[in-house]
Amino acid sequence: MSNPQQLRYSKEHEWLSATEDGVATVGITEHAANALGDVVYADLPEAGAAVTAGETCGELESTKSVSDLYSPVTGEVVESNQDVVDDPSLVNSAPFEGGWLFKVRVTEEPKDLLSADEYTEFSGS
Amino acid sequence: MSTVPRLTALDAVHRALGATMTDFAGWDMPLRYGSERDEHVAVRTKAGLFDLSHMGEITVTGPQAVDFLNFSLVGNIGSIGVGRARYTMICAENGGILDDLIVYRLGEPDAPEYMIVANASNAQNVLDVLRDRAGDFDVEVRDDRDAYALLAVQGPESPGILKSLTDADLDGLKYYAGLPGTVAGVSALIARTGYTGEDGFELFVAPGDAEKLWNALMEAGEPVGLVPAGLSCRDTLRLEAGMPLYGHELTAELTPFDAGLGRVVKFEKTSMSESFVGRAALAAAAERAETAPPRKLVGLIAAGRRIPRAGFSVVADGKVIGEVTSGAPSPTLGKPIAIAYVDAAHAAPGSAGVGVDIRGTHEPYEVVALPFYKRQK
Numbered sequence: 001m002s003n004p005q006q007l008r009y010s011k012e013h014e015w016l017s018a019t020e021d022g023v024a025t026v027g028i029t030e031h032a033a034n035a036l037g038d039v040v041y042a043d044l045p046e047a048g049a050a051v052t053a054g055e056t057c058g059e060l061e062s063t064k065s066v067s068d069l070y071s072p073v074t075g076e077v078v079e080s081n082q083d084v085v086d087d088p089s090l091v092n093s094a095p096f097e098g099g100w101l102f103k104v105r106v107t108e109e110p111k112d113l114l115s116a117d118e119y120t121e122f123s124g125s
Numbered sequence: 126m127s128t129v130p131r132l133t134a135l136d137a138v139h140r141a142l143g144a145t146m147t148d149f150a151g152w153d154m155p156l157r158y159g160s161e162r163d164e165h166v167a168v169r170t171k172a173g174l175f176d177l178s179h180m181g182e183i184t185v186t187g188p189q190a191v192d193f194l195n196f197s198l199v200g201n202i203g204s205i206g207v208g209r210a211r212y213t214m215i216c217a218e219n220g221g222i223l224d225d226l227i228v229y230r231l232g233e234p235d236a237p238e239y240m241i242v243a244n245a246s247n248a249q250n251v252l253d254v255l256r257d258r259a260g261d262f263d264v265e266v267r268d269d270r271d272a273y274a275l276l277a278v279q280g281p282e283s284p285g286i287l288k289s290l291t292d293a294d295l296d297g298l299k300y301y302a303g304l305p306g307t308v309a310g311v312s313a314l315i316a317r318t319g320y321t322g323e324d325g326f327e328l329f330v331a332p333g334d335a336e337k338l339w340n341a342l343m344e345a346g347e348p349v350g351l352v353p354a355g356l357s358c359r360d361t362l363r364l365e366a367g368m369p370l371y372g373h374e375l376t377a378e379l380t381p382f383d384a385g386l387g388r389v390v391k392f393e394k395t396s397m398s399e400s401f402v403g404r405a406a407l408a409a410a411a412e413r414a415e416t417a418p419p420r421k422l423v424g425l426i427a428a429g430r431r432i433p434r435a436g437f438s439v440v441a442d443g444k445v446i447g448e449v450t451s452g453a454p455s456p457t458l459g460k461p462i463a464i465a466y467v468d469a470a471h472a473a474p475g476s477a478g479v480g481v482d483i484r485g486t487h488e489p490y491e492v493v494a495l496p497f498y499k500r501q502k
Contacts, residue, residue: 037145037357038162040454040461041430061432063161063357063453092160 009119010072027100044080074108133178134332150245152179161357171350172280181248187264190237195396203395220380220406274335279325286346309341322366367496382414421472425490427461
């Protein structure tokens, strides 16, 4: 497993892409997806919702548990991934690609996001 | 009590396979090896291999073994033939379920020997209670928990896989029967039992032989789709099959009749005396279940996709009418399912307006009869 170099990471195991026109994509890491097991239900923040860095903005349910989804940044959601709502297993099969969760117009970014190497060390994988 | 988890004889195998481990009743057990859904589907369509060494074996021998077990358990143990097994329960004097058990009759007709398999979480209590009840009976109650590792091969391909490794007469081995034999050169008690709703076998072997047997089964089974399977899929498999789990559908606060399993209680027994622990309370419970059942165990199938979990309230018309005891996404049905105790008025299949309170939202559910899944024979 390798964490893509171009992404940044939160300690709640979310990843954040570089912003394009002020909008960044958010997902959970492969490490997190593996820890959850098969994701069977995704409750994602909808377009227009305000999210705050480090606060819950949705939930992911797996066979055995429910996990809160945290936003790695503060801003306004512009799109959630309907493909994941329809087929949550995308989170397991392609956490860094087709399994992205939502796009957010970033207004504020915490300073403590991790680089890929820092996150790899933090998560141990 | 030690807080260090116990390891099964197959611990190194699980770690080499990269299993996600979990603490279960004090044991470090494989939860899943990869995708639990894939493991579930493999057991339904091909085969899965489980390490169930946490289960608690207790052996009862002695001239009064039958009388003792008829007194201590709710079933008619005297009617179990040599080489057969029986699903039964051990209850308290007030009729509350202390555990559900499988009893295997081993040995010769004139030298009774019974192996009781208890849930890992209850094994010590079952052992203590049995020893306490042994009193004046001429029996020996032996703790055999460390004497066995338990491997289960479950799924439609399991007879073929096992046949390639043993000369034992598997075709003659019926469901809920067990015979001693040799599998892949390993001495085993071969039982046709399981907790998945599929055909399958449970193999009780010496812990030192467990790894050799595991490897032989994997080698024989991999070409036909056998995969290692963890406790997570075991739970969804038993849930689909409508099989109760102690601590969920069965508790010390419930009698077998409350759980819809009154059939396991036999008031007529093949032994010197028909008295047994819990008899009076269970007779009353039988009467109550017949005339005024408080709540009934039903199946629930979700209209939506959110998962009901144990402890969630079942609701109708804004009122709580029951409680979920087990819930999970069902890989076979493709929908969330649950087992729940609900008020009798809402227990009939198709009862309208029933839902589950999932973190504040009332999600609609269909009431169905158990099981959710029954294999085609």
